[in-house]
Amino acid sequence: MDWLDEQLQRVRLRNRSLQATLLLYLLFGLLFAILGYMFTVSFCVGWERLILNEHQSLEHFTDVFFRPYTQTVPQEAAWSITILQVIRRWNFIFYLILAIVWSSIRFYQEKIRQPLLIMEETIRGIRKKDLSISCHYKSGDELEQLCSGVEELRKQLVEDQRQIVRFQGEQRQVNAAFAHDIRTPLAVIQSNVALIRLFQTSGKMTEEGLYDSLNKIDRHIERLQSFTFTMQEIQKIDEIDLVREYQETSRLIQAIKDIGQAVIDKEFQVEIAETVPERISFDLQIISQVIENLLLNANRFAEKRVAVTLQVEAEFLLLFVHDDGKGFSKEEITKAALPYYSRDKKDHFGMGLTICQTLTQKHGGVLRLSNAVNGGAVTSATFNIM
The missing domain is CATH 3.30.565.10 (Histidine kinase-like ATPase, C-terminal domain)
Incomplete structure (x- = not known):
């Protein structure tokens, strides 16, 4: 398997797609299964010929699978020959299963495991409201695109969070300015209403004084109305969508x-x-x-x-x-x-x-x-x- 890993490192390209990489691993696994099968068959045939003292040469490689032995199998060697024949005929299935398992494990470790861990860590951080964990993975395959999508999502969440913080800061400024600016007209209105109630009932307020107080109240009511209109305009601005x-x-x-x-x-x-x-x-x-x-x-x-x-x-x-x-x-x-x-x-x-x-x-x-x-x-x- 180490030899196969070395060969894969030579031919495997960093930016190969998942489909191409999986096919590459399966081909190398199949090659390993074929080589293992041929070596095992050769080994079993050698032992069988040795046990049977078979000296007739094999003209073709297929004779290993199809040509019967010329020597009679002794009773004491029958069990050994049977085991070797079973191994010789069915070992390819074993090597094929082993190749599939090896290809799957290597494919997962080389192409799947690392990006999954990176995305899992980033998503775990997002769930904990920790947006500092980036999701960078370079491979040139589909999983790089997926990690890039998660990274874009993380950056968007960071930007949204920054916008929320900025909006909250601006809202606090607006609220503070609102509390400060509205205090003056309300105080003026309240004081003039108090003066009217105090002096009008006693008859000590002149028409000129009453008119002056009412004018002050009217001016500050206009300020409050203008203020309300401005607040409505600000809300409309927040609802505007950017359409470039x-x-x-x-x-x-x-x-x-x-x-x-x-x-x-x-x-x-x-x-x-x-x-x-x-x-x-x-x-x-x-x-x-x-x-x-x-x-x-x-x-x-x-x-x-x-x-x-x-x-x-x-x-x-x-x-x-x-x-x-x-x-x-x-x-x-x-x-x-x-x-x-x-x-x-x-x-x-x-x-x-x-x-x-x-x-x-x-x-x-x-x-x-x-x-x-x-x-x-x-x-x-x-x-x-x-």
Whole structure:
């Protein structure tokens, strides 16, 4: 068997399919059975001729199986001759069974056992919520593809877990911002209602004071209504599915120009880098929503001009929105994308950049804030286009 193993190591290719490998082992096993059978027959015939003192030569190999002996079998040697004849006639079945068993064991050990152990360990880790155990196996056969599928599943679970953690972190930020932002309008409404109840019943509140309190209540109710609308929009964004498809880049460029003309009331310019191919894979709806929010934000703080630069690097589409305003402060660069952060809370709830950040991450990218060297704010959004 060791000789067969050595021969198999010489002819067996690493990337041979399971079917071809099994056939190879069976052929070598059959070869072993035939050689073993021939050797055993030759051995038995030699002993039989020796016992019978048979000197007549064998003209053909088939004479070993079919030609009867010329000598009479002595009574004392009959039992030995019978045993040798049984072994000679039926040993091939023994060698054939042995070859099948050997081929099956070697095939399992060489091609099945290792990938099964690797997949079993990875699946056991997944069941225990341990996603650090990879499922790598290189053989070039169907089991490598199966292990690759398990590995892709593991990576997807890791990514899903990362997304869940990120979503939970964002949700905590939203909840914290919600608790913080809603406290002020509720406190104002509550204090004004208390003033109305206190002074109106005693007749000490003037119509001007009543009107002022009601106006304050009305303004903060509008803020709460705006807040509710914003929360509904965020939920809609979370429900958006990423649908990337290969499209003409000109469609995206035209969409950016149309959005800019609709929301920008200052000078507006779109610049296209030479690295942008004619067709790329992207979700036009998601990118359009991002660019609309970025342009709205830039238009609020720009003095005279807003510009958009579009370029492609490796597997990412990059969009840069530049305005000539006073730029971001140090605090805004780190906090502007947080939920409800804004320079002016009176008129804006600060969700535009948060929405952009969520959408860029959904598209496999990231949102970054910076200041241009020559002044003004620069917001960059990247999108995975592979």
